[in-house]
Amino acid sequence: MIAYENLQQVDKEFMDEYTHVFQEVLHGGWYILGKQVQQFEQSFANFCGVEHCIGVASGLDALVLSLRYFAFKPGDEIIVPANTYIASILAIVQVGLKPVLVEPDINTYNIDPKRIEECITKKTRAILVVHLYGKMSDMDPILQLSAQYDLKIIEDCAQAHGAKYNGQKAGAFGDFGAFSFYPTKNLGALGDAGAITCKADILNNSIRTLRNYGSSAKYVFDEVGYNSRLDELQAAFLSVKLKYxxxxxxxxxxxxxxxxxxxxxxxxxxxxxxxxxxxxxxxxxxxxxxxxxxxxxxxxxxxxxxxxxxxxxxxxxxxxxxxxxxxxxxxxxxxxxxxxxxxxxxxxxxxxxxxxxxxxxx
Ligand SMILES: Cc1ncc(COP(=O)(O)O)c(C=O)c1O
The missing domain is CATH 3.90.1150.10 (Aspartate Aminotransferase, domain 1)
Known part of the structure; x- marks a missing residue:
């Protein structure tokens, strides 16, 4: 039988290194937001060609936190491709915003830039592009629309680690790039995990606060935040896999x-x-x-x-x-x-x- 996917087979090559880093984390006795997360965040930011990466608990959370950052008003509209995986739409709904579906291009399966403009209204705040199946969306016209109508861009990069458009990688185009490291992804963890990429310091600092209960310092809470932290073990496994x-x-x-x-x-x-x-x-x-x-x-x-x-x-x-x-x-x-x-x-x-x-x- 040729199975569609077999993670035992995929991960066989990395088992020894996984076991090694598992022992390291176990003996280190520090399991949440420590040096493994920091190291992975730095390496993944370098890989994507961006200044910052913030590890979070899943790809869905990466989208939710990115959208939450902007503090859009309830009912504000977010443009999203009609054929995406449900998570892109759930994230919009979960933060109280309205998904506005735009049909994909039948050839690329990504959002059709030619159909976006007719869906922009006074309430449109952002375009959530999804680089489906590992192919980048057509970013040039999308960035042009974002500049013309003052719209934020969030990239759903859950399926596109390392995909390139004009030589630039997924996660380096938008205000935020949202990644999933679900085990079957090209860069998969051994459980749920995700990350957000961004370029600006202010975005980086705010997302770090949001992922950790809205806490700006220990037991000081500035915002109604989330518990959405990448844990040390998953970060250590991801650092191994990122090398490959x-x-x-x-x-x-x-x-x-x-x-x-x-x-x-x-x-x-x-x-x-x-x-x-x-x-x-x-x-x-x-x-x-x-x-x-x-x-x-x-x-x-x-x-x-x-x-x-x-x-x-x-x-x-x-x-x-x-x-x-x-x-x-x-x-x-x-x-x-x-x-x-x-x-x-x-x-x-x-x-x-x-x-x-x-x-x-x-
Ligand atoms: C396009 C897309 N967006 C978001 C997600 C959500 O990622 P996660 O399962 O890590 O929450 C996925 C996951 O399969 C996805 O394929």
Whole structure:
């Protein structure tokens, strides 16, 4: 069986180092906000090419804290792609703001910059861009709109560690970059973890306060904050994995190249754009008979996933929050998309086998 993902396989190479840093933290006797977190924050900021990184408890929290920082008024509007993972929308709702869905570009699956302007109102405060599947959103026109209408930019980088646009990395474009280190991500922890990147000192200081109960000094509380701290163990594991992130990315890019070269033209493949470097967190293709294709792959012992089967506006949780119609492009994507195996744990042989089975699909 070629499983869609196998974390035991992915993490095998790092086990000895994980065990070593686990012992170090255990014997150090300091488990929350210590030197491991500081070290990881510094290394990840360097990796992204930004001044600051603040470790938090999850990718969702990274989005929530970023939005909270601006103290927008209840009901203010945040633009967000209609086909994103639900967390981007939950974050907006959880801080009392209104998500305004914008359809994606059918070729890139990222927010379509041409459709943003018609959704901007007097209440629009920010654009939450999502670099879905490991591909950067088209940042030039988005930054232009942000300057023109004085809108904040938050990047949801949960799927895009190290992805580049014009040579600049995800998390280095917006006011904030929000990262998830959920175990299956390209940079995955051994549990929940996340981080926020930013350039300005004032943003850095405020997020550090917000993540720790709103505390500016011990037992002094300036704001109604959160308990959303990255813990020492996860930071230590992440520092180990970060050393290998470029290698992990290169491996996934190699596997993607096999798919792009070998899959027959019946499948709609991810677009490759000249000024972008995709990191292929997910290798998503489309086919009108997606469910039959998935069954064909499973019958040949190949696991796949669907990111995602139900669009946010059709989720029960979003009843009364999002209008449940008017997003035909998102619906088309959700109906036809399927994610093929592309893990650090897969070999080129695995991918050749997937290609062989795919190309026999009638
Ligand atoms: C696009 C996107 N945003 C946000 C998140 C939330 O991250 P986490 O699961 O760490 O809270 C995810 C996680 O899967 C994601 O894919």
């Amino acid at each position: 992130l470029d290698k992990i990315t290169a491996h996934k890019q190699r596997l993607a190249a096999v798919y792009l070269r070998e899959l027959k033209s019946d499948f709609i493949l991810p677009v490759v754009q000249p000024r972008q470097e995709d990191v292929y967190h997910i290798f998503a293709i489309r086919h009108p008979e997606r469910d039959r294709l998935r069954a064909h792959l499973l019958a040949n012992e190949i696991g796949t996933e669907i990111h995602y089967p139900i669009p946010p506006h059709q989720q029960k949780a979003m009843k009364g929050i999002l209008s449940d119609g008017g997003y035909p492009i998102s619906e088309e994507i959700h109906r036809t998309i399927i994610s093929l195996p592309i893990s650090y744990g897969h070999t080129e042989e695995d991918i050749n086998r997937v290609v062989e089975v795919m190309n026999k699909f009638l």
